[in-house]
Amino acid sequence: MERSEINEILTAWHQARDEGVAVALATVVRVRGSAYRREGAKMLVREDGDYVCMLSGGCLESEVVEVARELIATKTSKVVSYDLSEDAMWGLGIGCGGSVDILIEPLEGNLLLEAWLGLLEQGVLAIAAVGLDGAGFQRVIVQQSGNLEGVTDPVIMQSIQSIGLGMMNSLYPRAETKSIETLRHTSDWFFDSSNPAPELLIFGAGHDAIPLAAQAIALGWLVKVVDARGMFLTAERFPNCQLVLSHIEDFDANVTVHSRTFAIIMNHHLERDAACLEWIVHQDLAYVGVLGPKSRFEKMRSSGMGNLSHVRNPIGVDIGAESPDEVALAIMAELLAVRRGFKGGLLNGRSGRIHDPS
Numbered sequence: 001m002e003r004s005e006i007n008e009i010l011t012a013w014h015q016a017r018d019e020g021v022a023v024a025l026a027t028v029v030r031v032r033g034s035a036y037r038r039e040g041a042k043m044l045v046r047e048d049g050d051y052v053c054m055l056s057g058g059c060l061e062s063e064v065v066e067v068a069r070e071l072i073a074t075k076t077s078k079v080v081s082y083d084l085s086e087d088a089m090w091g092l093g094i095g096c097g098g099s100v101d102i103l104i105e106p107l108e109g110n111l112l113l114e115a116w117l118g119l120l121e122q123g124v125l126a127i128a129a130v131g132l133d134g135a136g137f138q139r140v141i142v143q144q145s146g147n148l149e150g151v152t153d154p155v156i157m158q159s160i161q162s163i164g165l166g167m168m169n170s171l172y173p174r175a176e177t178k179s180i181e182t183l184r185h186t187s188d189w190f191f192d193s194s195n196p197a198p199e200l201l202i203f204g205a206g207h208d209a210i211p212l213a214a215q216a217i218a219l220g221w222l223v224k225v226v227d228a229r230g231m232f233l234t235a236e237r238f239p240n241c242q243l244v245l246s247h248i249e250d251f252d253a254n255v256t257v258h259s260r261t262f263a264i265i266m267n268h269h270l271e272r273d274a275a276c277l278e279w280i281v282h283q284d285l286a287y288v289g290v291l292g293p294k295s296r297f298e299k300m301r302s303s304g305m306g307n308l309s310h311v312r313n314p315i316g317v318d319i320g321a322e323s324p325d326e327v328a329l330a331i332m333a334e335l336l337a338v339r340r341g342f343k344g345g346l347l348n349g350r351s352g353r354i355h356d357p358s
Contacts, residue, residue: 003123003197003220005053009044010121012052013107022047024068024106025113028055029132029190030177033098035084040175040192045104047072055102059084068104077105077137101177103130103190105137112139112150116194123196127164132177132188144168155182160189167193171260171286172340197222198339201257203276204267205232205243208291208324212264213238215332226255227267248275257283262335264315266291274300281305287338289315289331317344 009025016023028041036057043053043061045068054061060082067080083099105113116128119141127142140151142164151157159180167173173193179186200216202209205227213223223241227233233243246254257263263285265276273290277300280288289312290297297313316330317337337344341357 003195004218005042005220006120007220008052009042010117012044012046013117016044016046022072022106022108024072024104025117026055026064026068026102026104027190027192028100029079029103029130030101031098032100033084035098035100037100038175039177039190045069045072055100056084060100060102064102064104068106071104072106072108075106075108077103077110079103079132079137101132103132103137110139112141115149116141116192119194124194125168125196126194127167127173128192128194129160129164130190130192132190142168153182156180156187163189163191167191174340196260198335199224199258199261200335201226201255201261201263203227203263203265203280204269204272205229205237206266206268208327209266210237211325211328212266212331213241215328216335217241219332219336224255226251248272248279251276251279257285259284259286261285262287262289262339264289264291264331270296270299274302277308277311278302278305281308281311287335288312289334291315291327291331 013023024045026043026045028037028039031039037055041055043051043055043064045051045065047069049065049069051061051065055064063082067078071078079101081099081101107113116139119126125144129140129142131138138150140160141149142161146161146165148157148161151160163178173195175190175192177188177190179188197220199222202213202223202225205225209225213225216223217240223238224244225233225238225241226244226246228245228247230245233245235243244254263280265273265280267273267276277290288310290300292314294313301308315334316327317333319326319330321327321330334344
């Protein structure tokens, strides 16, 4: 689930709490076949029937709201299943051909669920596991340190810890339900991730960086724009972005990156681009891309840069983009695909489920 939707749910949760209105969180925990949303999709339902975010293309929400209101009244949690096949979806012909299981949990008195929402709000990388077997729906939180909160069975604890830490080592942990086997029985657990907002680092505050930053912000990314030209690096041009006024020789002191940072070099100045590339190839990043044609990229390379096999050029999905807005769209499409493990090609003719990585 992306940051923009998480923020919407958190805002609605705080508003309901301020108004004294009880709420329930509905989460897709299992998908069989095709469905509009995947595991981890969420919606927040108020006891008065209002809700935010969606779990389908519009065919499930009213039903989920009614069930959630009943569960809020009884202070109980429940997994409900829906068949989304064309014939079974109440004869409306609006199904997706699969089925989904949805866990609905009232928040009142659910301390670990509230703690989980708190981690989502902080943007802390952690994993939540929820036992789907039985009536208790035991919830466990796995921190990056390996510490667990909310589990007592040592065998289950070891399995949850191993799965959780493995998920946190991936660039984009995907929510899914897994089976955990013990000597006594096999139980299903839903694993969810509080992915921090992805970070986009843009070198160059030119005109075409404006729509790229704006699209990334709209999708819930954290955006930093780096340039030495103060006249271009302004809040008016780059609202809601972190602006880093720095010359290249001061990058070590002024520019911070980490293993989940996506960086785009687009200064439109050959020497500046080359210097930025020379600095950034020695950093541990998730993605490095250089705007422009391959012939220009070849001019930037120098023998002292080291291995550039991981640097992408040209960048963007091949949609024939021409205007700055179209180029920004193509670049963001590539970044989303890379982050989630997809190739970014056309869906037409692709085999397998469209929500599964290539």
